[in-house]
Amino acid sequence: MKVKVGLVKCNTYDSKELDTAIEKAMTLSGGIDVKGKKLLLKPNILSDSDPAKALSTHPEFVRSVIKYMQKAGASEIYVGDSPGFQKPGYTGRKSGIRQVTEETGSIWVDFTKETSILKTENAKLAKEFKVPSVLNEVDMVISLPKMKTHQLMYFTGAVKNLFGLVPGLGKSKYHVTYPNRHNFGEMLLDLLEAVKPAYSIMDGVIGMEGPGPGNGYPRPVKLILASPNAVALDTIASSIIGYDPMQIPTNKLALKRDLGVNHLSDISVEGLKVKDVKIDDYRLIKSKIFQNVIFDLFHFSVFEKFQQKMKPKPYFIEEKCIKCGECIKICASDANWFEQGPNGKFVAVDYNKCIRCYCCHEICPVDAIEIRK
Numbered sequence: 001m002k003v004k005v006g007l008v009k010c011n012t013y014d015s016k017e018l019d020t021a022i023e024k025a026m027t028l029s030g031g032i033d034v035k036g037k038k039l040l041l042k043p044n045i046l047s048d049s050d051p052a053k054a055l056s057t058h059p060e061f062v063r064s065v066i067k068y069m070q071k072a073g074a075s076e077i078y079v080g081d082s083p084g085f086q087k088p089g090y091t092g093r094k095s096g097i098r099q100v101t102e103e104t105g106s107i108w109v110d111f112t113k114e115t116s117i118l119k120t121e122n123a124k125l126a127k128e129f130k131v132p133s134v135l136n137e138v139d140m141v142i143s144l145p146k147m148k149t150h151q152l153m154y155f156t157g158a159v160k161n162l163f164g165l166v167p168g169l170g171k172s173k174y175h176v177t178y179p180n181r182h183n184f185g186e187m188l189l190d191l192l193e194a195v196k197p198a199y200s201i202m203d204g205v206i207g208m209e210g211p212g213p214g215n216g217y218p219r220p221v222k223l224i225l226a227s228p229n230a231v232a233l234d235t236i237a238s239s240i241i242g243y244d245p246m247q248i249p250t251n252k253l254a255l256k257r258d259l260g261v262n263h264l265s266d267i268s269v270e271g272l273k274v275k276d277v278k279i280d281d282y283r284l285i286k287s288k289i290f291q292n293v294i295f296d297l298f299h300f301s302v303f304e305k306f307q308q309k310m311k312p313k314p315y316f317i318e319e320k321c322i323k324c325g326e327c328i329k330i331c332a333s334d335a336n337w338f339e340q341g342p343n344g345k346f347v348a349v350d351y352n353k354c355i356r357c358y359c360c361h362e363i364c365p366v367d368a369i370e371i372r373k
C-alpha cells in the first residue's frame, strides 16, 4: 500500500484558514486516531525569535494543530522543543509557542529537566539517545517541522526536526561523532526509528530559503503537508522547493532502510499536485553531487578528513559580531575562541579542528557568521 502525503494550500496564518487546511491535509493523508491518547507535539523552535523571521514553526500553526487534536479526542497534549544553545528552563515565549500552549490548556515541557535513555535495536550507528522523559509518558509523538533549508543537511523537515528531542548542548556530541552528512543522516534515521513519530505536519505557509536554518529569509510557500511517514513528507517537501529529493541525505539513506518508503513510487501525493506548486527559484543550499558520489563509495577516515576540509568554512565577521560567545559555547570541537585584537576581542577559529557542523552559524543571533569557501 502507498504512503500518503496530504498537500494543501494555505495562504496565511489566519486561524480559520489554518484550521481548514490542517484538517484537509490530515484527512487526505489518512488521518490518525488520537482518541484518549497522550501526545507530544514537537514543533521546530530554532531559537526564541520573532515568528516573522520564519526560523520556527509558527505559533498559530501549533495552535491549529492543538485544536485539531483536542477536537479529535486527545486526552493530554504536551508541547516542547530544546534549541541547541538554550539553557535549562527555556521558555519558548518569544516564539509565541509557550503562550499558545498555555492558552489552549496544553502542557509545556522543558526537555532538559528530566531525561531518560531511548534505545533502538535497528540502529545503523547510534543505538541510544538521551531524550526527555516525557517520551515515556506519551502514546504518540507528532513532528511539526518548518519547511527550511539547512547548511549541513541541505533541507530540514520532519526527520531532522526530531533532533530537537536531544536536550540542549547534548546535540553537539552527535556532530562530533558523526561529522559528515552521510553518518549524520544515518544517525538522524536511527533517531527516527527510536522515536517512531506517529505523524508529521509541516508548516510550509512561510518557509525559509537561503542560508538556513538560522540565517535564511522568509519565503511564502503557502502550503501545508501531512503524512504518517516522515520520510515521505520530506521527500515531497524537498522536491517542491526544487531539490532532487535524492540529494537530501536522509531521504536517500532512508530508502535503503525499512522505514516504510523503499522507492519514490511508494509515495502517493493527495490533494494538490507537486508539479503545480513546485518552486523553481527557491534559494537552496548547493549540494556537492560529485563529493557525495565519491563519499558514498569510500567512507574511510582519511578520505573523510579530506572531504571535511573541502567543505565551505564558517567566517566570523568582526564588524557584525556582538561578542555574545554563543558560537564558542556550542562548538563541540573547541575550534573557536575569543582572541584580543587591535579593535577589541574577536572570534578566532582553527579550521583544522573545525568539523564544519555549522552549529555556530545556526545559533549566531546577529548573522555574523558566513558559510563560504
Ligand code: SF4
Binding pocket: 316, 317, 320, 321, 322, 323, 324, 325, 326, 327, 328, 347, 363, 364, 365, 366, 367, 368, 369
Ligand atoms: S555567536 Fe555571533 S555574535 Fe556571538 S560571538 Fe559568535 S559570531 Fe559573535
Ligand code: SF4
Binding pocket: 314, 327, 330, 331, 332, 333, 334, 335, 336, 349, 353, 354, 355, 356, 357, 358, 359, 360, 361
Ligand atoms: S567552528 Fe562552527 S562549524 Fe566549526 S566545528 Fe565549531 S561550531 Fe562547527
